[in-house]
Amino acid sequence: MGSKTGKAFDLQIFLRLMSFAKRYKFNFFIATISTILLALVSLINPYLVKETVDKYISEKDSEGLVNNVMLMFGIVFLEVLLRFAFIYFANWVGQHIIRDIRAKIFRHILQFKMSYFDKNSVGKLVTRVVSDIETIAAFFSSGVFTIVSDILQMFAVAALMFYFNWKLALIALVVLPILIYATRIFQKAIKATFQEVRNQVANLNGFVQERVTGMKIVQLFNREKIAYKNFNEINNKHKEAYVKTIWYFSIFFPIAEILSSIGIGLIVWFGSKQIIGGSVPGPGTVIAFVQMAQMLYRPLRQIADKFNQLQMGIVSGERVFKIIDTQSSIVKNGTIKAEKLKGHINFKEVRFSYIEGEEVLKGISLNVKSGQTVAIVGATGAGKSTIINLINRFYEIDQGKICVDEISINEYTLESLRNQIAVVLQDVFLFSDSIFNNITLKDEKISLEDVIKAAKQIGIHDFIMTLPGGYQYNVKERGVMLSSGQRQLIAFLRAYVSKPSILILDEATSSVDSHAEQMIQYATETITKGRTSIVIAHRLATIKQANKIIVMDNGLIVEEGTHHELLGKAEGYYKNLYDKQFSLETFS
16 A cells, blocks of 8 residues: 555545444444534524524514523533533544554554564654554544534535525525635645655654664764754754645635635625515524524535544554555464474574575574584674574575474464573663563563572572662663663573573673673573573683584585584684684683
8 A cells, every 4th residue: 555645535544444433333323423413403593593583583572582592592502512422422432443553553563574673764663653543533533523513514504594595595605616626626735745744754753763762872973963953954844844734724724714705795795685675584584694604614614624634644544554554474374382392403404685685594504402502603794693583583584494393483383482482682672661570571470589589590689689679670761770781681581581492692792891791601601501502602701612613604604513623623714713803812
């Protein structure tokens, strides 16, 4: 589905949005009925005005006048009740629908492959989930119901006009075709501007989100002025998009107001001539027609404004449905539940590319036996991290087969497979929450006692207890209140309490101080004991203790063996790598 349909009104998107109201039929029905009744009840007052002027004032019937005025008050009170029901239930339906749509799109996003997030801005996704869906709420509360009410009122008013006096009715309708034509042109023009506004909102959100997240880099490299300049450019485009919508509104509304005034003027002129000529019995009819003309013209003027809400809702719905319709989820055809895996991993001629035609893994085969610790080394871009992404099924392979315990990973249910694999990354992500919640990720099966026991086993309990509040200490967004080494320790504990069958450490011991390294080394030895572990590391101690080292270069496995075996190859890739990168480091 494209982002631009070229239509002023997209019926397909409209019907799809309306389909979400099926769950709330009763409240939707009340909102609809109150809308219809409001349109009909509003017609009573013009009739009462006509009767009051022509019958009771002209004939000086004070008792009838009082009764009529009291009736008018009653009608106004009824209108207030109906308007309350309309506003409350229309908004109630709108809010419940956007809750459902937001839940649906977020649930869908949670299933996306990592490749989707590689290609799409986080800020734009946030815009879709938050502000675009808020706009859809206005589609229901200020758009659909109000437009239906206004259209009903217009038809009812026109019918009443013809009932009173067909000649005056025709005079009142003279300007209507011009007003409708102007509204139609306005609707088409405003469609494109609203799409541009939503585009610029997404760009603005994306830019701000990225710069705020990367503020340290911005300030480290003194890029504040450049960032501010770029922000002003995007902000200015956002402003220009909105000004364009204001331009169309500033043209349309004065034209609509002038046409309405002309219509009322014609009614007064022609009605007065009919009173003088005796065709109309009294001024009450003319006064009622002026009131009805306002009821006829005002909705049409407001429909353009309400169409604003409708259009923005449809544009936003178009964007939201584009994400919902995106097929970027990992295929979940697996039926085997991975319980307690032995951890035997086998890659068979695996080929993979992030970008089509640019292979990252070029037919690699490797075998990791149950309980082994295997280290993977190689230059940046050799394909080391790609291996762990594929084991977790973050991406789908192009060719070959990956098996765990002699069963293809595609045959396992995705949730059970990932439950058996724990990963500790170099760049640890922590949520703005307590240490306890960051460790358990709010898994109710893991108690505080379990966490404390695990922390003591891997030697980091004392470190956590030095923090204010201990396990309830809030690490703030991305864990900024902790050092990189402390974040690594929390990540190790997070992996350990999940009791995985397979453990993956992706450069988890690099870029930390010596004290943290000692704690991480102890934690590594503890959590790798008795389970299959794949370690991508630069630290020699970890590499030395591995049962096997796999050396990668340019998407291929070029060497395999133990640390001493590989060093024994005089012209070997590993020895050359060791001599260049590791010779200055001391063995622990």
